[in-house]
Structure formats: structure tokens, C-alpha cells
Amino acid sequence: MRTKDISYWLFLAPVLIALFLVVVVPMLLGVYYSFTSWNGIVTGDFVGLQNYIDLFKDERFMDALWFTTKFSIVSVILINVIGLSLALLVTSYLKTSKLLRTIFFMPNLIGGLILGFIWQFIFIKVFASVGEMIGMESLQGWLSTTETGFWGLVILMSWQMAGYIMVIYIAYLEGMPKELLEASEIDGASTVQRFRFIVFPLVAPGFTVSMFLTLSNAFKLYDQNLSLTGGGPFNSTEMVAMEIFKTAFTQNDFAFAQAKAVVFFIIVAIIALLQVYFNKRKEVEM
Amino acid sequence: MRKKRNYKLEILGIFLALIWLAPFYLMIVNSFKSKREIFTNTISLPESWNLDNYIEAFQELDFLRTLFNSLLITISSVVLIIIFSAMAAYALSA
Numbered sequence: 001m002r003t004k005d006i007s008y009w010l011f012l013a014p015v016l017i018a019l020f021l022v023v024v025v026p027m028l029l030g031v032y033y034s035f036t037s038w039n040g041i042v043t044g045d046f047v048g049l050q051n052y053i054d055l056f057k058d059e060r061f062m063d064a065l066w067f068t069t070k071f072s073i074v075s076v077i078l079i080n081v082i083g084l085s086l087a088l089l090v091t092s093y094l095k096t097s098k099l100l101r102t103i104f105f106m107p108n109l110i111g112g113l114i115l116g117f118i119w120q121f122i123f124i125k126v127f128a129s130v131g132e133m134i135g136m137e138s139l140q141g142w143l144s145t146t147e148t149g150f151w152g153l154v155i156l157m158s159w160q161m162a163g164y165i166m167v168i169y170i171a172y173l174e175g176m177p178k179e180l181l182e183a184s185e186i187d188g189a190s191t192v193q194r195f196r197f198i199v200f201p202l203v204a205p206g207f208t209v210s211m212f213l214t215l216s217n218a219f220k221l222y223d224q225n226l227s228l229t230g231g232g233p234f235n236s237t238e239m240v241a242m243e244i245f246k247t248a249f250t251q252n253d254f255a256f257a258q259a260k261a262v263v264f265f266i267i268v269a270i271i272a273l274l275q276v277y278f279n280k281r282k283e284v285e286m
Numbered sequence: 287m288r289k290k291r292n293y294k295l296e297i298l299g300i301f302l303a304l305i306w307l308a309p310f311y312l313m314i315v316n317s318f319k320s321k322r323e324i325f326t327n328t329i330s331l332p333e334s335w336n337l338d339n340y341i342e343a344f345q346e347l348d349f350l351r352t353l354f355n356s357l358l359i360t361i362s363s364v365v366l367i368i369i370f371s372a373m374a375a376y377a378l379s380a
Contacts, residue, residue: 007377008377011373011374011376011377012373012374012377012378014369014370014373014374015370015371015373015374018370086302089295089298089299089302090299092292092295093292094292094295094296094299095296096296096299096300096303097299099303100299100300100302100303103303103306103307104302104303104306106306106307106310107306107309115309118309118312118313119309121312121316122308122309122312125324125325125328126312126328126329128328129328129329130329159306159309163306
């Protein structure tokens, strides 16, 4: 290891300064503000843990937290299952494999806000007219109930993220040693056995990466939520990020929003770290 | 390993691709319809391909200016990111 001379710090300086100014300082300030009655202009009095006590009594926040948790579990499972299936599909010997990869990845090229508006149109207008054509009552009035809002968000998120996760799985599938697959075939393993005992353990590291990405993305979701349902009906499809934003900028209760954000950060950090820790132990050594 | 084309998978892939592309289809097709036609005729192709929406969007949005802003921000931030992250990576790896 090189001695840490002046050039070491000079090379690191731009990154460290940026990190300090936009991550460390705001975060420490934020934690401090969560103990005050800050309203965006005046710092206010030091109130100790009052914000945190109120937060657990705040039904709207707890509802949002529960909704976010449900949404994250369902969408993480769906995205990974769909992503892995798509990856298996496009890595098998197909004429259209390159084209299919491009198509499945395409939703990521559009920003989340616009995707939300497109799908809002689809769920409300297109679903209604398709439902009328084939006479399915259940396709009417999407996004007007909590359930349809929930599944709307899940469909939108899966449609968007699956292609991205597919790319990660493709990298692992194509990096797989071909000898192992051939050997298993000679030994007479069935397709299911081959997937279960050879392919699956070898793409497990990809699992860690994808789970981390989908989990943190699902938890922090804001723009799709904003443009697709806007939190409605009656704030029932409001996710945590949006609830915090509204507490801060609609109700001007900045300190309370800060406290919520701190709690949210801790929850997301714990889930992400736990998940990486458990997945790392399952991975096989090559 | 001898491989043969699997036509069932091929068809499945194309079917899924069509589902994936459906929102794009709707977006493009509806951009050529008038406001009234979107309500009466949501899914199928427009009766007449009119460019009114595009002309209006171009005039209202000040498209060139916003595009220039996006480009400016993207280019300058990418340049800074590449330089600074390469510097940091060099210091941390040596």
C-alpha cells in the first residue's frame, strides 16, 4: 500500500468535497432538524423525540409504510421472476434474440414520470374500451380503487424494471461455463434439474445485485406513484416517499417530514444490508 | 452441443415483445389523433394522420431551448463525473 501523501488526498478531493457537501452535511443537518420544530424558515425549538413519538401515531404515515412494504414485496418477486424468465428466453437459441433484448429494455429509456402518465391513460381509457369490447366488467374503473391502484403500480413497475433486471441476469447467464451445462446433459439431467442445480446457483450472485436494485427502487418509488395515481383514491395508494414530500411541502411540517425521512432511511438501510448479507452467504464459490 | 431452433420459444418471445410494445404503440398512435378521437376511438389506428399535436407541442414547449438545456447539463455532468471518478478510483486502487 502506498503512503498517503498529498497527491492521494488531492486526487480524492473533488469526490470527497462533493460527497461531504451534498450527502454528509444535509444528512446530519436533517437528523438535527428532526429533533426541532423546524417549519422551513425558522428552526424553532428543540423538541427532543416528540416528532418521532408523533410519527408512530400518524396513521397516514403508517398506512403509507404498509402500502410501500406490500408493494415492494410483490414487485420485487414479480420483477425478478419476470426478469430471469426473460433472460432465460433471450439467451436460448432464437433468431430474434437481439431484437427481443432491445424491446424488453426499451421502457427504461423513458423517464418514470412520463411512463406513469402513459400507463394512467392505458389503465383508465384503454382498459375501459377493451373491457367494453370483450364485455369484461373488471376492466372498468381502474385506478379508482385501492386494489386496482396497487396492481396498476405493480404492473407499471414490473413492465419497466424487468428489462433492466433481465440485462443483469443475461450477463451472468452468458458468463456461465458451458462445460458444466454439457456435462450435466451427458449425465442425463433433465431441463428442470439443470436449471435447479446448475443454472440457478451460478446466477445467484446476480440475484444479490438484482434484489438490491429492485428492493431499493421499489421502496424509494416516487415519480411513477406521483404520475400514475397521485396517491389517490383518498391517499390510499400513497407511498412513503410521496407521503414525506407532502408532509414537508404541502403541510409545511418540515421537521416532522425530516423525522419520517430518518426513520424511512433506517428501515431501507437495514433491509438492504440484511438482504445483501443473507444472499452473499448463499452464493457458490467458483 | 448441437442446438436446434425452438419455434415455441420463438413465438412466445415475439408474443411477449408485442405486449411490451403495446404502450409504445398506444402512445404513438394516439399522438396523431384529435382530442375527440382519443375518447371515441382509443385503440385502433387514427382515421386521419394529423400532425396538429406535434405542431402544437413544438410551439408550446420551446423544444430547441429545452433540448439545449438537457444537453448542456448532461454533457457537463458526464465530463465532470468521468474526470473526478477516474481520479478517485486511481487514488483508491493504487
